[in-house]
Amino acid sequence: MGTVLSALAGIGSSARMLLTPILDFAKAYERAAFSPGSPVSIPTTPYWTRDPPYPDLVKHQSAELPREVDVAIIGSGISGAAVAHSLLHSSKGSSVEKMVVLEARDICSGATARNGVYPRLAKHVGKDRAIALTRFQRKHLDLLLELCNTTGIDAAEAREVETVDLFLDSASFADAVKGVKETEPMLPEEEMKIWEREEAQKKFGTGPSVYGAVSYRAGALWPYRFVTTIWHRLLTQYHDILAIETHTPVESISTEDPEAPRGYPYALRTTRGTVYARNVVHATNGFASHLVPGLRRKITPAKAHMSAQKPGNLFPEQHGPHRSWSVIYGDGFDYVTQRPPEHGESRQSQGDLMLGGGFVCTLNRGIDMLAVSDDGAPLDGMTLAHISGVLPAAFSPNWGVGGGLRQAWSGILGFTRDMLPLVGRLDKTVTGRAPSDVNGGEWIVAGFAGEGMVWSWLSGMALGIIVSGRENSDLDAAPGRPAGRLADWFPHELYASKDRMKSADLSNLPSHL
Template sequence: MGLLDLVQKTWKTLRTAIKTLLDLNRTFEALVSRIHQGACLPCPEPTTSYWLENPPFPNLVDIQSAQLPTKTHNVIIGSGITGVAIARTLLQQTNRKNHYIKITVLEARDICSGATGRNGGHVKVAPYEAFDALERKFGRERAVALTRFQLRHLEVLREVCESEGVEGAECRGVETVDLFLDDKVFEGACRVVERMKTLLPECEVKVFQAAEAREQFSTNNTVVGALSYEAGAMWPYRFVTSIWNTLLQEYPNQLTIETNTPVISIERDPAGNAYTVYTNRGIIHCNHVVHATNAWLSHLLPSFMTKATGVRAHMSAQNLGYHSYQTFHGNRSWSIIYGENDYDYMTQRPSAKGMGDIMLGGGTFRSKDDGVNQIGVWDDSCIDALTSAHLAGILPVVFSPDKEARKPEQQERFLQQHWSGIIALTADSLPFVGKLDGRLSGRKSQRHSAGSSEWISAGYNGQGMVFAWLCGTALAVMIMGLEEENIPASPGYPGGILSEWFPKELLLDGKRFDRIDILDLADQLYNGPGTNLFKVL
């Protein structure tokens, strides 16, 4: 090799490195720009979610009054699982005390068409992963309390379904199996499981080494180990719409639901006595405004642009076909773990023959720029092709034998449906729950009024099924000012004083608000290893 060849090769390598750095910088700048733009109104024509088809209550899909109510006590923005938990608790507890309130629920699109109607139906928290992350942040005692709060959701949601006869929700306990494809990550998880035995004895986690895992769960040699424990699965849209239907029947003069009624803006009376909510159909005057909008919170709360952002996530519904991995059942769910904070998740609808549709989601790392282009995005009207292609290929790669003879009678597996949905990513990976003062909401008044406030329960980081119901329930207790009351337990409500079951770390106050910044999380993504940014996507 001559001197000229060496110079040319060196320059080519340097030019490639410079281009890579410039591309990274442009990608990061684009990410920051999207985050700073904040949320818009939800897209009027989102991708079609499997869960929303054949609704059990067709009359609720686009329900609205002939005339928009002009006055109410509480406006709840959002008709998903958070909104219904808030409304149900407010109505039940105020009627228990013989108080009369009126609630108006405003939904930008059809009922329950946001994250609740588009997620994977997985009522699951990986206790070892949750505990490990929380312990590093809050210490051992609080990590136990926060993990237990998440684990409690399966019991609570099953109570509601059983007490109100919501059979269509298919709410059930399942054996969930985490299949590991990375030795190092599996070994780390096993170490945490061992430490948890005395701290969370009620959470039994079984460990399967490589050969046993492959035999037990009918996987191929890509799997290096597995953990199994109890979790849940359900049809969230049918659960939520069933509860709304019951509430409308029980409280016909106290509850109205206004779908296809996006909120344009909110104003507070200078005296602090009331709010005016502006919608595309008119205005509503109310005492309390409740933000149950999850990823869209910054649309009406611009100060939250740097505290949380939206992320486009993907789901698919797949028909099994007839293959050797046709051993799935509705009483089992899975996570397929490729590396640290990198996994997909899967449930199966129950069926008598074990042929229920597979609901498989995730794949965020597989999109362009390793998923960065999905952050700061609130557009669920389209899907990412690379992500959907990844989801379509998981089953045969992980569950088919390493060598499988094709038989003429085998029916091909196929992708029935794929869709996107927007989840919230908060700067400290925890939900925001509590009262919003004028500084946080941006709507200050000349004086404080106890009878007029804004509230929030949002920002679930893709873990809404193990946070949203009890967060919404807790917020309703705060709105009523009953935090110190020993409220009797009932289906869907734990009972007791609020602080006994609701973790203080989820409360949003000025100190927490000032401490966090979503760009710190973005910085970790680009400049440091070990980020938790994608742990739930």
């Protein structure tokens, strides 16, 4: 009898194991139908925002909220900064007479991201278009480095690095080797090198838990300092045009306000009053569906974790700010960059390691973080346990003692069904708003799926070109922008088209993860 009961219990346990992910995703799908709300007022504090280069910008507000603007940008992160930069640095001179940036919290909460992977794109969009999308992502590296170097944004610590993917299981490494061989003939400009297990140990000082490595060219920078420098310069140069209003969350948008001045159909109600605008740009990523209900289950927030860590005393001295890392295991991965030594420290000192990831290490393998928009406390304990231990696991015995977690925080990502950003005009069927004045509109640049640094800047630059009506113009190259017509360098897959919106439901996301 006991044997029969044990067998039945085993069947029940197996069924639960099969059904649990489905039920968990069903709960996330239900959560995604609701508004993410405005960002919480007390978030966890990121390492990136310490010692801001422009303290006066952190809580910047005008004496009076602007009443009428040509463009209202909601969100002050990298995509919003790129839109403003693109519009204000128009090659024909600015056609924008007044612009306001509305931010719910301090300016630019700062974010970090990871490079895209060609094989994933090839699986879903085909090899030819995967090449175009990957080249668009990679274009960010050269353009952002050039922008920082030629315009003196030294605080951003922009630099080219060698990135090294470390694989903690044989199957993941085998898939990576296959991916490299698939990519090489399609993207010959991408130089990738495969390191077998013993080669990786000798070259990078990894431990025996690493099955192999792949290295290639990448970049790194301090995004918060990059973005706040951009805002500082725009505010200085265009102080008569640009207003930045932090701690001014937008509570609602209406096109039926009887007090709206002619030509300014959008009434943006904020905690400090109402702004009337010709154009509204939604640059709020995972929070976009709060003000655009038609985007619910089309851009879904997700809570992710990030950390700053001190290396152990045996972490190889050959490493440093010239190198970044990914640690890959099954369907999960973590991403790591290393900062230069702090000012005043010797060159031999090891800079902090900035490690994010562990998304699939929660109790419900990350599904419990999907459709979650609260980046306040508490943090997820299982995720913290993972990210605190993954580097010692990958490098031991070359890790040593004295290392550990300095700081940890969370942030909100924005996922689309196809893991690609949404860029362009929002149709009235999505916004639910149809202003009688058509000389303007609502626009979006959001949904970066955790890869913002290789999507957001040029997506924002592209949207600025579209909003200003220059998409068919043959533009000269400018700092942070390629030369040519928009179609020459901006992938059509990123447009927020009607067809894309029809298939954008969250239920299709699992096949892309």
